[in-house]
Structure formats: structure tokens, C-alpha cells
Amino acid sequence: MAQIELKDISKHFTVSERPKGNHAAFRSLFHRETHRVEALKHIGFSIEEGELVGYIGPNGAGKSTTVKVMSGILTPEEGECRILGRTPWRERASHVANIGVVFGQRSQLWWDVPTQDSFELLRDIYGIPANLYGERLGELTRALDLEKLLSIPVRQLSLGQRMRCEVAAALLHRPRILFLDEPTIGLDAVSKLSLRQFLKEENQNNGVTMILTTHDMDDVEALCSRVMTIGHGRLLYDGTLQELKETYAPLHRIRATLQENVQLPENFPKGILRWELEGKTYTAIFDSRSTPAHLLISALAKLLPLQDIVVEEQSVDEMVASMYRSLDLS
Amino acid sequence: MIPQVFLVVITDPIGSICMFARFGSIGEWSMERILLIYSMAITAFGLAETFCRGFDSFPYKMVQNGEFDRVLLRPRSTVVQVMGSVFHIHRAARVLSGCIAIAWCLWQLQIPMTPLKILFLLYSLCGGMLLYMGVFIWTSGISFFSIKGLEWIYIFTNGGYQVTRCPMPYMPRLLKNIFTFLIPILAVSYYPASVLCGWGEPLWKGLLSLPAGIGFLSTSLLMWRFGVRHYRSTGS
Numbered sequence: 001m002a003q004i005e006l007k008d009i010s011k012h013f014t015v016s017e018r019p020k021g022n023h024a025a026f027r028s029l030f031h032r033e034t035h036r037v038e039a040l041k042h043i044g045f046s047i048e049e050g051e052l053v054g055y056i057g058p059n060g061a062g063k064s065t066t067v068k069v070m071s072g073i074l075t076p077e078e079g080e081c082r083i084l085g086r087t088p089w090r091e092r093a094s095h096v097a098n099i100g101v102v103f104g105q106r107s108q109l110w111w112d113v114p115t116q117d118s119f120e121l122l123r124d125i126y127g128i129p130a131n132l133y134g135e136r137l138g139e140l141t142r143a144l145d146l147e148k149l150l151s152i153p154v155r156q157l158s159l160g161q162r163m164r165c166e167v168a169a170a171l172l173h174r175p176r177i178l179f180l181d182e183p184t185i186g187l188d189a190v191s192k193l194s195l196r197q198f199l200k201e202e203n204q205n206n207g208v209t210m211i212l213t214t215h216d217m218d219d220v221e222a223l224c225s226r227v228m229t230i231g232h233g234r235l236l237y238d239g240t241l242q243e244l245k246e247t248y249a250p251l252h253r254i255r256a257t258l259q260e261n262v263q264l265p266e267n268f269p270k271g272i273l274r275w276e277l278e279g280k281t282y283t284a285i286f287d288s289r290s291t292p293a294h295l296l297i298s299a300l301a302k303l304l305p306l307q308d309i310v311v312e313e314q315s316v317d318e319m320v321a322s323m324y325r326s327l328d329l330s
Numbered sequence: 331m332i333p334q335v336f337l338v339v340i341t342d343p344i345g346s347i348c349m350f351a352r353f354g355s356i357g358e359w360s361m362e363r364i365l366l367i368y369s370m371a372i373t374a375f376g377l378a379e380t381f382c383r384g385f386d387s388f389p390y391k392m393v394q395n396g397e398f399d400r401v402l403l404r405p406r407s408t409v410v411q412v413m414g415s416v417f418h419i420h421r422a423a424r425v426l427s428g429c430i431a432i433a434w435c436l437w438q439l440q441i442p443m444t445p446l447k448i449l450f451l452l453y454s455l456c457g458g459m460l461l462y463m464g465v466f467i468w469t470s471g472i473s474f475f476s477i478k479g480l481e482w483i484y485i486f487t488n489g490g491y492q493v494t495r496c497p498m499p500y501m502p503r504l505l506k507n508i509f510t511f512l513i514p515i516l517a518v519s520y521y522p523a524s525v526l527c528g529w530g531e532p533l534w535k536g537l538l539s540l541p542a543g544i545g546f547l548s549t550s551l552l553m554w555r556f557g558v559r560h561y562r563s564t565g566s
Contacts, residue, residue: 013562068399068563071402071403072402072403073399073402073403073561073563074561074562074563075559075560075561089559092402093405093406093407094405096402096403096404096405097405101403103399106396106399106400108400108403125404125405125406126404126405
């Protein structure tokens with residue numbers, strides 16, 4: 001059986017609203033206008049042990065809600081969820097002992113005490129035996145370079161430093177599953193890269209299953225073999241990043257630098273959809289599904305005095321934007 | 331903080347004390363009697379408060395800003411975690427002054443204290459503590475459903491022991507029923523005090539304090555669990 005299994009999960013919130021103005025404010029004392037927001041509509045998927053899944057979608061699509069349902073914070077109205085054989089909201093305590101959660105936007109550490117003390121408190125909360133704790137802390141300290149941070153109060157850490165501590169805190173008890181809700185938000189390039197590297201290693205060496213929600217498509221590209229897309233509370237795509245690209249970003253770009261300025265010939269190789277020439281830079285767009293790139297390159301090499309040639313995919317951001325547009329999400 | 335709480339505890343019943351000093355007793359009801367019942371309630375309240383103050387700020391500190399997420403992510407009881415989230419040593423002042431008041435009243439009423447009676451007193455204080463813990467838990471549990479205008483719950487928390495200042499025979503029937511059957515505050519104050527001093531209530535009514543406390547706390551815990559299911563977290 002899959003490690004994580006969701007079936008038909010639905011969750012709605014009641015949101016109260018008040019039109020502006022004093023009159024409406026007075027009325028709201030007696031009668032509250034509410035409407036229902038369907039945060040999740042019949043979400044279902046299953047994830048095997050050791051998978052690293054990217055969970056993407058526009059703001060307000062239901063990513064965080066899904067993570068909160070899976071981590072036992074929210075109770076859905078409908079549907080089934082089995083994680084490691086348990087239903088998160090029914091067997092909360094034994095469920096959360098086996099998972100780790102990192103929220104990029106909310107600290108899980110105690111604000112005023114040094115990181116070391118937070119870690120020791122977590123050791124006691126999770127009941128980690130002293131020798132295992134020491135060993136694990138050493139491992140994480142080396143991997144995340146925490147040596148100098150352990151004695152500093154959490155409130156004085158920079159965002160990047162804090163995030164490293166958050167990740168360590170979520171992994172101290174060796175959870176088999178790790179949920180990451182926007183872990184790279186607001187991080188600088190170096191911190192992002194090292195965090196990705198760490199997550200990848202943790203996944204490969206310890207087989208920790210990870211679900212990562214993010215807006216940073218580089219995270220997904222660097223880490224995730226599988227991508228799920230959610231929009232308006234529905235699961236819209238579930239598959240590999242490669243297939244996603246073929247569906248939503250089939251157009252590739254060839255950029256060639258020419259040795260000298262030339263007059264372009266009339267008849268270009270078949271398959272080029274549009275092209276332009278700016279000085280010595282020649283750019284052509286083609287559909288990678290129908291035209292193999294190597295044929296185009298060899299054809300172009302015969303026609304033009306090439307100095308350098310690069311084939312580019314559409315950026316993942318562009319692809320996601322076009323996907324959101326075509327699925328009517330933006 | 332400790333002197334401050336002492337001051338509140340001493341000035342709280344001063345209205346009743348002054349009234350009794352001016353007019354003497356109401357029938358059999360002397361000032362010492364009223365004060366004994368009141369101080370039993372307040373000691374039980376103080377004990378509960380020492381452990382449960384976390385529930386007091388819970389709606390504002392944890393539910394409103396979504397901090398309860400963190401509590402739910404730890405493999406420990408949510409009630410224990412919220413209990414431990416705030417600890418005020420100065421809350422013990424209420425317990426201390428309550429105990430002193432109980433001792434003084436018993437001395438004034440010339441009740442001989444046998445070991446058995448001391449045990450009985452501790453027994454009913456224990457019941458009272460559990461009862462007030464229950465009051466704290468369910469009142470803050472309301473915040474899972476609504477976090478606006480929760481001030482009225484103070485009727486039951488801080489106001490809960492004030493009612494014991496009214497002599498039982500003169501208490502309106504409605505209030506008597508509410509505080510006997512709905513929130514059994516009288517079961518942990520008046521009845522045990524009556525049994526202790528021999529004012530005519532049967533022993534079994536005095537012994538109800540612990541079961542009443544346990545029953546009320548259990549009901550509150552059930553309501554708490556129901557509330558946790560409705561926790562909505564906050565957006566991120």
C-alpha cells in the first residue's frame with residue numbers, strides 16, 4: 001500500500017464578509033453575511049515511500065490546506081486520508097510523531113531561546129533517546145552547517161539561518177515523511193541552493209518521502225521527479241515534470257550567434273515556426289514534438305555561418321504561467 | 331505581581347465583609363461562614379488557574395494567529411501543551427491567601443480539625459480544582475468557533491466564584507440550579523463547607539465535589555476535542 005493516500009478529500013471554509021461603510025458595520029452586529037469557500041474539492045492521490053513530489057499551484061489554490069490536512073491540523077469534511085496507515089486527524093499524536101513539517105512562513109522554533117534549547121525541548125517532546133539524538137544532531141549540524149547557530153536565540157537568526165534550523169528541527173526525530181510548505185520563500189540564492197542540495201541528499205540517503213509546495217519552479221526542477229498541480233481546489237495534473245513540459249511548453253528556442261552579418265536565405269528548414277535576426281544573433285522557435293532539434297541544427301549549419309548555437313526550453317515559470325492560463329487559473 | 335494579586339484577593343470580598351461588619355449576620359449566616367465558602371471556591375479557582383492560565387490567553391495567542399498549528403504538530407496532548415504554554419508563579423498568591431482565609435474561618439467558627447476533616451477539605455479542593463480547570467478549558471474552547479467578543483466567558487471563569495458570596499438560602503432558585511447542576515460550583519464550595527462545619531447538609535452531598543469536578547472536566551475535554559476538529563488555522 002502507498003505510504004500516503006488521499007481519496008476524495010473535500011474541505012470548505014465559511015468566510016464572513018462585510019460590505020464597507022458604517023451602515024453595513026452596524027447591520028453586521030445583528031446579521032453576518034457569510035459565504036462558503038471550497039478550499040479542496042475531491043482531492044485524491046497516492047505517494048510511495050521515497051518519492052519527492054512538487055506540489056504547485058497559484059496562490060489560494062489549496063496547497064497549504066492540503067498540507068495541513070495531511071499533517072493533521074485541519075479536519076476535512078469529506079474523504080479519506082491514510083498516511084503510514086493512520087488517519088491524521090483521528091490518530092493525531094501517533095501520526096505526527098512520524099512526520100516532519102516545515103512552514104516557510106511560520107516558525108516552529110521557540111522565539112526567545114537559543115536554537116540548541118529548542119532542539120532539546122523537541123528531543124523531550126518526541127522522546128528521542130539521548131544517544132540517537134546526539135548522533136542525529138551531529139549529522140544535521142554538519143549537513144546544514146549549524147555549528148555557529150546553535151547558541152543564538154532564534155529571533156536573532158537571519159531568515160536563511162532560521163530556515164536551516166527549521167529544517168533540522170523537523171528532521172531531528174527522523175520522520176519518514178517531510179512536508180515542506182514554501183521552504184525557500186524569501187531565501188537568497190546561496191541558501192536556496194544549499195537547502196535544495198540538503199533535501200536531495202536527505203531524500204536519497206535516508207529515503208525520506210517529501211512533498212514540497214513552492215512557487216519557485218527551480219525548486220521543482222532541481223528536486224522533484226513528480227509534479228502535482230492544484231487549482232481552485234482541484235487536482236489538475238499529476239505526473240512527471242517532463243510530461244508537463246511536453247504538454248505545456250512544447251516550443252523550444254534555438255539561439256545562434258553568427259560569425260558575420262549575413263543576408264538570410266528565403267527558404268528555411270521546415271519546422272521553424274518563427275524567427276528573427278538581431279545583429280549577429282539569430283533566434284528561431286520550433287515545436288519539439290514534431291521537429292527533432294538535431295535535424296534543425298544540421299540544416300541551419302549548412303545555411304548560416306554559425307559560431308555558437310544553443311537550444312533552450314521555455315523557462316519553467318513561463319510554462320507554469322501558460323498552464324495556469326490554459327486551465328483558467330490566473 | 332505577587333503583592334498585587336494579594337491585594338486583589340483581599341479587596342475582592344471586602345464589600346461583603348464591610349456589610350456584615352455593619353449589619354451583623356443574616357440569620358445564621360455569619361461573615362465567617364460566607365467567607366469560608368468563598369475562600370474554598372477561590373482556593374480551588376487559584377489552583378486551577380496556576381495550571382491553566384494558558385487557556386486564558388489561548389483564543390488570542392493561539393487561535394487567532396494560527397499558532398495552534400504548532401501545538402497540533404507535536405505528538406503530545408493539546409490540552410497539556412496549552413496548559414504549559416503560560417505559567418505564572420504569582421497565581422499561587424490566590425491559593426496561599428485562600429488557604430489562610432479557610433484556616434482563619436475554621437478557627438473563628440471553632441470547628442475542631444481532625445486529620446479526617448483535613449483530608450475531606452483537600453478532597454473537596456481537589457474536586458474544585460478539576461471543576462475550574464474544566465471551566466477554563468471549555469470557555470477557551472469556544473474560540474474554535476468564534477473569537478469575537480469572548481468577554482462574556484469571564485462570567486464563568488473569574489465570576490464563577492463570586493456567586494459563592496451569596497448565602498445559599500437567599501440565592502435565587504435559578505442561580506442555585508445553574509451552579510449546582512450546570513456548573514457545579516456549589517458542589518465544591520457550599521456543600522463540603524456545610525458537611526465540614528455541620529450545618530445540616532448530608533455527607534454524601536459533600537462527597538459529590540470530586541465526582542462533580544471529574545465529570546465537569548471530562549465533559550469539557552470532550553467539548554475541547556470537538557472544538558479542535560473545527561480549528562481553521564490561518565492562511566499562509
